Amino acid sequence: MESILIFQAMILKKRVIVYCSKLDQLLETVRALPLFAWHRKNWSILRPLVTPAEAELEELASAGIYVAGFTDRVIESREDLYDLFIDGEYRFSFSPLKRKKPHIPV
Numbered sequence: 001m002e003s004i005l006i007f008q009a010m011i012l013k014k015r016v017i018v019y020c021s022k023l024d025q026l027l028e029t030v031r032a033l034p035l036f037a038w039h040r041k042n043w044s045i046l047r048p049l050v051t052p053a054e055a056e057l058e059e060l061a062s063a064g065i066y067v068a069g070f071t072d073r074v075i076e077s078r079e080d081l082y083d084l085f086i087d088g089e090y091r092f093s094f095s096p097l098k099r100k101k102p103h104i105p106v
Contacts, residue, residue: 010036013060013065017081020088021071023049029088030069057081 005009009016010012017034030048034040036079047068050056052075060068076085 005084006033007036007074010034010067014083015065015081016067016084018067018069018086018088019071019073019075020069021073023071024073025088026069029086030067033067052078052083081085092104 006016008014011026013062016033018029019024020029027048030046031061034043034045045066047060047063047066050060050068052072057078060066071097075081
């Protein structure tokens with residue numbers, strides 16, 4: 001489900017903000033997101049590391065579309081700046097399926 005939302009945001013040219021407290025993980029994630037719309041080859045939308053300073057946020061708001069990375073969680077409360085918020089700290093995993101051999105009566 002998450003990948004579908006990211007794909008739609010990139011195709012529809014939405015404002016995406018990525019939060020992660022680890023800088024290396026944040027940069028890898030931000031760098032990968034434009035690959036969902038590879039046909040555009042538009043790397044100028046990337047803002048790999050933005051601080052919540054007012055001047056940077058004003059520049060971000062005037063940019064139109066972007067993928068911006070933040071290491072400060074306070075940005076989550078600024079809903080006017082994003083269409084999609086990605087929390088890089090969130091992890092999910094799937095349990096392996098327990099496969100049972102079908103019981104066929106003889």
